[in-house]
Amino acid sequence: MSGSRLPTAEFEAEDMVRSAQIAEAGLVPEPEMLQVLAPDGVLSANLSAEVAGSVVDFSPYLSSTDPAHLRSLYRDMFLLRRFDQESTALQRQGQLALWVPLTGQEGAQIGSGRALEQQDYAFPTYREHGVALTRGVELTEILRLFRGVTNGGWDPREKNFHLYTLVLAAQSLHAVGYAMGMQRDQLSDPALPPAATIAYFGDGASSEGDVHESMVFAASFDAPVVFFCQNNQWAISVPSTVQTRVPLARRAEGYGFPGVRVDGNDVLAVEAVTRWALEHARSGRGPVLIEAYTYRMSAHTTADDPTKYRLTQDEQEWRPRDPLLRLETHLRSQGLADETFFEGLTQEARTLAADLRAGVLAMTGPDLADRFAMVYAEPHPLVQEELQLFRDYEAGFADEGTRD
Amino acid sequence: MSGSRLPTAEFEAEDMVRSAQIAEAGLVPEPEMLQVLAPDGVLSANLSAEVAGSVVDFSPYLSSTDPAHLRSLYRDMFLLRRFDQESTALQRQGQLALWVPLTGQEGAQIGSGRALEQQDYAFPTYREHGVALTRGVELTEILRLFRGVTNGGWDPREKNFHLYTLVLAAQSLHAVGYAMGMQRDQLSDPALPPAATIAYFGDGASSEGDVHESMVFAASFDAPVVFFCQNNQWAISVPSTVQTRVPLARRAEGYGFPGVRVDGNDVLAVEAVTRWALEHARSGRGPVLIEAYTYRMSAHTTADDPTKYRLTQDEQEWRPRDPLLRLETHLRSQGLADETFFEGLTQEARTLAADLRAGVLAMTGPDLADRFAMVYAEPHPLVQEELQLFRDYEAGFADEGTRD
Amino acid sequence: MATMTIAKAINEGLRAALAQDPRTLLMGEDIGDLGGVYRVTDGLKKEFGALRVVDTPLAESGIIGTAIGLALRGYRPVCEIQFDGFVFPGLNQIPTQLAKLRTRSDGMLSAPVVIRIPYGGGIGSGEHHPESPEALFAHTAGLRIITPSNAQDAYWMIQQAITCEDPVIVFEPKRRYWLKGEVDTSAPAVDPFSAQVLRRGTDATVVAYGPLVPVALAAAAAAEEDGRSIEVIDLRSISPIDFDTVTESVARTGRLVVAHEAPTFGGIGGELAARISERAFLSLEAPVLRVGGFHMPYPVARVEEHYLPDIDRILEALDRAFAY
């Protein structure tokens, strides 16, 4: 799989080798990971695993027996996918500068996002639209970034959902620092509800030094932080096997805190494991690393062309493991949701898409003059001077018209 | 032990707690680690351990039955310690700007250094005077750095021993890159002797992002590199427990390559384990991490004052585990070295010290004008211009005498 | 002679370098099968294999740090940093290691590493993708910094960077990647560290580099309509700077405007202003004026056209220079 691992003997045509391997093996076997809702929609009652040397039973954190909850998880994932499709369409139509699709990762994002409590605080990278949804961020607000009218989009303090961070892994340290602040708040006011942060990053970002330093700090200070790595198999064109030979969850062992690999396409397992991890963190027992094993079913961004680096076959392998499909199968087969429910959802998604479109079209760019005020909190003579020059300059054009 | 770990209940006076713990426990028990030569000088025949899931027998790599070899290891450590003492004295007398002592770490450094083959290449940090010795670097050359006449001191290409690197952990990446180069050389000329690099860093430096990235790269490319971490318990004033909760050797597991913790004060075990690791790396099986568990018996540098942060008691705990002491005991008790040997060494050390002192006093500072030529390999107009200005300026003073 | 885009010219330059010297290798994120996000390395992995065109793990310090190690072993690594803003996670290795290796070793070692950085704005992108951090590197001795503005230079300068014994950072003007030009692959290359007068003029000099060179040329053309003769210099090298060429020009024209996309404050324009003011003090009819970015993080795409120095901003600065 690895495009860069040094061949032991001589150079080989990797694509051929890869195709051959897949052809030989049939469906790639699923790796070892926690799962309750199998791709075929069958729900197992049990969810336990050995974590850091002792067996942990995640079942108490499972919400698999509450039909309303299951339906609401499905609803989130369904709307999210529609949001993704509509945003992709808006980009294709030139209404967005870029779009970062998440299709395939709904289970990992909704599962983990729904595990958060109000007082917890999430640090996303740039693809966590699903987590945003669970934190109450208006989906339209997310598109402001991709329309190029802001680098932010929502008030993080209000949503307890931080702004997207584009420099990979940088936010993992912010999450640890924020968690250290929560610890201190808790100590000075024990009446506060225990809280934790969750730091999202990808398989690619896991190689950055900042991820390491954040784990070192988190372990050193027992910071209440959950590291949530969505291993979607790809960092743009580079397979996760270039970043690591072993499950990323195992990194945690080296720092002395628990690491768990969960089926990222199983929203229920993700939710349960994340709940457990957050409780672990909140209760003063320190950080946890979760690796959600999933797949980026679309391109990296709308600017990307996956045919350059991966086989359509790879993509097809993953289709049957779709996080929505398996929950739908389960809901239908167990009679937990009827046709009205699914039709209602389709209707709701249609409205969402229309609202989204209207919202995007209504977005207007900011005024550059206003941006001067956002560089510093306190007065700054250079910024004031440059703003004045800019105003004078613009006014000059208003008088003269442009010259060229 | 940790000065910064958040106390679970309320703030505690750590020094008191630490003293109490030590008083209660008596001699701090030795942690789990590989050892053949015990502090009391008794040699065990067996050296094996579970590494990355399977039992490895290091005995074939042990050189414990060759008295001449044992004596030569002792000689290296003995001369090294004398070198350290003399350098410290030279600093105290104002002949060196600074000295970085290594007393206590002779076993880790001589053991690992002697395990290297000629074609291997070592990347030190700034305390590996012992490794330098094993690579044939003139000890006086090392002092040029500390006298402030150079930032280098020897020709790394000749000694296969890189220059000291003061930005912690930066060299670990150079070691991986160099190893990647060795891989490529080997592929284009299979007749070359297999080679590996060894990257030295400390317990403190292990927290830097560069160490992580070097392990990620090494694992990804199966680079022939051995990471050699001297855990001497302290990063200046910060105990290693602030950097990690678990043995540093365990970090390797998270990257999918073997990690071994060895008694750094047992020169024989260190040598054997390093030999094994280098062979592992050279034979194309990828990197290894060795944690040598040792103790910095002196100050961090001559500018440091350990009484500010550690108890004399801590230091005393470690005295009986001295790497020289145990080998001396072994040599004497087994009749492998007689008084003439030890007296000869003392004499040799005296000569070394005298030569060192003479060498240091003879060192003259470079001329700033010459430094201009060392910034770029190819001509550079700004450097040439500034050199000319500098020369003119200096010449002006030669004419006039200084003004002030 | 062939017509090609700047991106293609760099691709061809890299291909030539890989073919010529087996020690040359490319390293970076997504440079293999994908050919880089800008396709600058397109086809090179297929042609030279995964040992010569290396998709690295995602870690910039790792890329530059291992490149230094490879260079110490005799290789000629060419690193691609995916976007200007992503050089920062790898920044430590550049000033503290790469730039200092030669001095540290008293001239014994060199680290001929090339770092390619697509830079500059005007592409409608988000944060960290439209920046111009060249001044941060220029201040560091031991590095060389060049930036081509046309296909001919792009083809040659990348090769010259690779054969140079010193570390070289090549800033590639990403919004000009698709700018076409004639490339003479047989022409002897001019010194990559020299500036070039692209247009002769008598009344004022405009110095620009990288993405702003076409803008400066357009401004000069517009000024000509107003009866002003503007000399345009493509700086090409940011470290060292070819002050001789600029001084000679300003001695004739008496006026200098320096344009770059990077923020004016602390930018390389200050260095030019200081040094040219010193060298040509008595010839200057007006202070050296600078046209650059404002002191703010590069703004969001929707307003970048107001932020980026354009023809009008250069003309306005020329007007001010003429007003003295």
Add this chain to the structure above:
Amino acid sequence: MATMTIAKAINEGLRAALAQDPRTLLMGEDIGDLGGVYRVTDGLKKEFGALRVVDTPLAESGIIGTAIGLALRGYRPVCEIQFDGFVFPGLNQIPTQLAKLRTRSDGMLSAPVVIRIPYGGGIGSGEHHPESPEALFAHTAGLRIITPSNAQDAYWMIQQAITCEDPVIVFEPKRRYWLKGEVDTSAPAVDPFSAQVLRRGTDATVVAYGPLVPVALAAAAAAEEDGRSIEVIDLRSISPIDFDTVTESVARTGRLVVAHEAPTFGGIGGELAARISERAFLSLEAPVLRVGGFHMPYPVARVEEHYLPDIDRILEALDRAFAY
């Protein structure tokens, strides 16, 4: 009024800040029991506990990155970077995160993080310990950069940095840590972002900051013996720069010499030269001249005295300015 060293003044300033606001906390390597390698935080862990004075793991990106997180949660972290050269492993978090947070959030968030960096040479140290990287930070919008040159400023400026809503980098002139001065702990502090005229003069202006301020004052005193009246300005703030004060001075004196330890090429002196040349073009009798480090890595200790700008180098520049 009390007499104390600069190191002690910062220590007292930190103590006052810790006492005043429970959200203030110090973070860094060896700042706890050891009190920092320069003892600037001496005694503070004992007084305020390990939650307020935090010995961190050894990782600079970790220190600055977690400080940003703490600031987001409402804390006021003050980070110590052990030496100038060791800020580089943590550099990514400064321009890409700390400096941009406010703009990124359209003004909603601020990150009032303080980063203390002992800087400059003259202490007989090895590589990475005697550097002056301030220009690299000045070019980045969103940061403020100040540097005290005396105990009074040291005491107040660190406190002003901590209460400032913007991120502030405090460059501490390490070779002046033991310089004593009077500190008025009750005096209302002057604006930390303003320059101060320390000595009035009529013939030329010398601008310096941090470690070179005493050198500039000594040069002015020496020049007086030659009958020249030199005005000396302590810049104090490197970003923003108080151009008004400098312009006003140069308008009177007609000559300006800027001195800093950092290499001249690409240094902050270029910014001063450019801007003052523009603002005071018609008053300048000579070009703005710069005295700074050479374009080389800071040299080994044995020759640093030849490298560092000293009284003679400043006087020589003044001579050149007077020669026009």
